Amino acid sequence: MFLHMYRPIGETRLSYARMDGRTMVALVQFIPCDPIEGDPCFNIGWAVEETHRGQGKAREVVLAALREMRNGFTRAGMNAFWVEAIVGEDNITSQKLAERVISPPASKSTDKNSGDPIVQYLPLIEAQSEL
Template sequence: MALPDISLALQSFQQALNAGELSPLPGTLDEQLFLHVDRPGDDVRLTYVRLDGRTVTALIQFIPVEPIDGEVCFGVGWAVPEALRGQGRAGEAFLAAVREMRHGFRTKMESFWLEGIVSAENVASQRLAARVISASPTPSVDGEAGVPVLQYLRHFDASTQL
């Protein structure tokens, strides 16, 4: 078994967008970042995308996971189309998405955690997670896939610098 591949979420989102099944809303702080909220199962999934026309150029997803110290925690994943990788798109979209989340949550919650679980083999995502989440990951083994991973955690509140 392998870790979930978020690039499949990007492909699925792109197909649904092309089929007219989605109408993501522009961000409040960044009108070039679009949000789609859905509920696959019981949890809310927040999907932020950068678009070039109707083409997804970066996708960032946040899904609630187990709380940390009694506070909400979101698992985060990102994907960029293969032809656009290595241009900083995921990092820029991630930071814009966190700003939008913080802004949108300001009346409902003062702070939250983000958790990135990255395959021990995915060096590009490790570099990004170290830059935008935490430079001090915790090595682990994924409970479902049974593969080595690195866990990146960061607490976000109104004073967190991005």
């Protein structure tokens, strides 16, 4: 798995990619958002190349990325951070992944920009969290 850290608009973003040769099989991105209860929070998003879907690649990369972040942040003295996934209510595949890997749904609401119904997942990842 490859990690790419970059700052397109002055904020650090983290992208984790699983490669098969020169083909990106799965990608997970973390973008900082407003802290919650004093702890950092990151929006998470993922994508899997079409021919690799249904093979557990997204689950594998999301878990590996969360473990890497937890371990790295713990070594740096940060003992907890939040992860927020916002999934379209019609995206059943991503909802299943989020519920298996991230957390039970925290809430349902409507996206402020599109007006589409969404499901929010919002776990606190701590140094001792089981992932």
